[in-house]
Amino acid sequence: MSRLGIFVDRKTLSNSEQLNALIHCRDVAENMGHDVEFIFPVDIAKIQKMDALFIRARTDPMNITYVAARMASFHGIPVIDDPQSIQICSDKVNMYSHLIKKGVSLPRTVFLSRNDLSIEYVAHLFDEMGSPLVVKEPSTSFSLRVEKVQNVAEFFKVARRFIKMSDWIVVQQFIESKYDWRVGVLDGKLLYACKYTIPSVTFKIQASVNGHIVYCGVESVPSHDMPPRVITLGIEAANAIGRGLYGVDIKNTNGDAYVIEVNDNPSLESGEDTCYPNVYHTIVSHLMKT
Ligand SMILES: Nc1ncnc2c1ncn2[C@@H]1O[C@H](COP(=O)(O)OP(=O)(O)O)[C@@H](O)[C@H]1O
Numbered sequence: 001m002s003r004l005g006i007f008v009d010r011k012t013l014s015n016s017e018q019l020n021a022l023i024h025c026r027d028v029a030e031n032m033g034h035d036v037e038f039i040f041p042v043d044i045a046k047i048q049k050m051d052a053l054f055i056r057a058r059t060d061p062m063n064i065t066y067v068a069a070r071m072a073s074f075h076g077i078p079v080i081d082d083p084q085s086i087q088i089c090s091d092k093v094n095m096y097s098h099l100i101k102k103g104v105s106l107p108r109t110v111f112l113s114r115n116d117l118s119i120e121y122v123a124h125l126f127d128e129m130g131s132p133l134v135v136k137e138p139s140t141s142f143s144l145r146v147e148k149v150q151n152v153a154e155f156f157k158v159a160r161r162f163i164k165m166s167d168w169i170v171v172q173q174f175i176e177s178k179y180d181w182r183v184g185v186l187d188g189k190l191l192y193a194c195k196y197t198i199p200s201v202t203f204k205i206q207a208s209v210n211g212h213i214v215y216c217g218v219e220s221v222p223s224h225d226m227p228p229r230v231i232t233l234g235i236e237a238a239n240a241i242g243r244g245l246y247g248v249d250i251k252n253t254n255g256d257a258y259v260i261e262v263n264d265n266p267s268l269e270s271g272e273d274t275c276y277p278n279v280y281h282t283i284v285s286h287l288m289k290t
């Protein structure tokens with residue numbers, strides 16, 4: 001019998017949707033004949049006894065989940081997310097550089113260092129890329145450090161804050177849309193697809209508005225109802241990062257499609273997979289195939 005470890009932490013389990021999703025994942029793996037063990041950070045040494053590891057806690061190279069991924073990979077144990085994917089996806093400069101190298105369709109994107117922050121250069125960016133612009137701190141997640149700026153003064157207000165946290169900031173052409181497509185890809189193949197509807201009070205799929213967090217709506221979409229270009233672009237973007245499990249965010253406006261982000265550790269607990277009942281079966285089969 002093979003053993004599947006699911007790496008979790010207290011935060012993952014404190015969310016009831018996450019908990020249901022994890023129990024569902026366990027049931028699927030057990031019905032496939034595998035032994036399943038939830039592994040907490042204090043039990044990290046158990047990883048070497050597993051035949052595969054599925055990480056379902058927030059990934060970050062500065063976090064214990066990265067150690068878990070490295071440990072699995074060191075022992076030759078198949079792991080989602082693999083350490084390289086965690087490292088690439090946690091840094092937008094690294095992630096976009098992989099996409100640019102493979103010619104994947106993106107909004108126009110530039111990386112600025114502290115030395116590039118002159119009024120002339122920023123004014124030139126507005127001329128070239130239009131207004132508003134989107135500014136991102138490279139380690140952002142959950143839309144936390146992504147801001148829309150209308151002019152040079154607003155740009156500097158945000159950029160000064162972000163450049164204290166990072167050597168680089170990312171500046172992007174603003175792509176207007178009512179929703180983000182999310183294309184789930186595993187090992188270069190479509191796993192699921194859904195639509196994240198952007199709350200009307202913000203341009204991001206999640207934001208803090210007057211002290212309250214507003215979340216996007218989630219609607220699972222069958223593959224035959226997806227624009228084919230969005231699916232192929234999602235797979236292309238995932239393949240530019242690796243062969244693991246990714247959630248690719250795509251905006252599709254005026255017939256053009258642009259990758260906004262490739263996420264490792266994509267969420268699966270909010271109904272993303274409603275139209276795809278085999279998601280966990282496919283993930284477990286992939287992990288346990290060796
Ligand atoms: N270039 C862009 N144009 C329009 N909206 C954007 C752009 N980049 C990001 N967004 C919006 O902001 C959200 C957060 O941006 P993202 O790059 O995914 O950062 P994070 O890693 O913090 O989630 C996205 O889901 C998207 O809705």
Ligand SMILES: [Mg+2]
Nearest residue numbers: 142143249261
């Ligand atoms: Mg995002």
